[in-house]
Amino acid sequence: MLKAVLFDLDGTLLDTAADFTRVLNSLLSEHGLPLQHYDAVRHRVSDGARAVVNLGFSLTPEHPDFDGLLNAFLDRYEQALSEQTSLFPGMDEQLQALEARNIAWGIVTNKPERFTTPLLEQLGLTERCATAICPDHVRERKPAAEPILLACAQLGIRADEAVYVGDHRRDIEAGQNAQMPTIACRYGYVSEGETPEDWNPDRIIDTPQGLLAALRDLQLLED
Incomplete structure (x- = not known):
């Protein structure tokens, strides 16, 4: 039976897009540039800070000003x-249901530890989260299997005793590379032009509230 659920962070477990939008627009305002709408930023968050900066300033990483703006x-x-980041609505109830069943949950993210650790602390999730793997901890980040396999090793479980949940193609590929079941989140920050069906996850959920039902459908969780 299921021993752990591993989550991507931004766009899967946490709704961080409003803070990304706020920070980007404060920087754009200082440079006298048009502000970006929340919806536009939301579609870029799962691609990382570089994609968000590219959206606002229309500069590629090769531009001489890019690194300064990114920093x-x-x-x-x-x-x-x-300031505006929180668990997605309904996610806390899903986590509580896992905890009540003694099923561990953890995070495997491409968000650097510099941001992940204090963010979890500020949201009061540090003690509840059984493991948090960031790119700082591995040689290869997602979609490589290494971060997920490290999380499983820290939890003392096999990959087939866990499931990975994410909102980006790389998340599903990482879970597949680790040979574990995968669940895609349609409610997350799915990039424009992408559809979760194309990633071939084992299941797709439209809201966080669908997580436990998907686990039951996969015969990983008893009623």
Whole structure:
């Protein structure tokens, strides 16, 4: 039976897009540039800070100004990680249901530890989260299997005793590379032009409330 559920962070477990939008627009305002709408930023968050900066400033990483803008964005984000960030509505109830069944849950993210650790602390999730694997902890980040396999090793379980939940193609590929069941989140920050069906996950959920039902459907969880 299921021993752990592993989550991607941004767009799967946590709704962070409003804080990304706030930080980007504060930087754009200082440069006299048009502000970005929340919906546009939301579609870029799962692709990382570089994609968000590219959206706002229309610069590629090769541009000589890009690194300076990226660092300014990250520094500003670090100073106010959780002003508007929270668990997705309904997610806390799903986590509580897992905890009540003694099923561990953890995080495997491409978000650096510099932001992940304090964010979890600020949201009061550190003690509840059984493991949090960031790119700082591995040689290869998702979609490689290494971060997921490290999380399983820390939990003392086999990969087939866990499931990975994410909102990006790389999340599903990472779970598949680790040879574990995968669940895609249609409610998350799915990039424009992408559809979760194309990633071939084992299940797709439209809301966090669908998680336990998907686990039961996969015969990983008893009623």
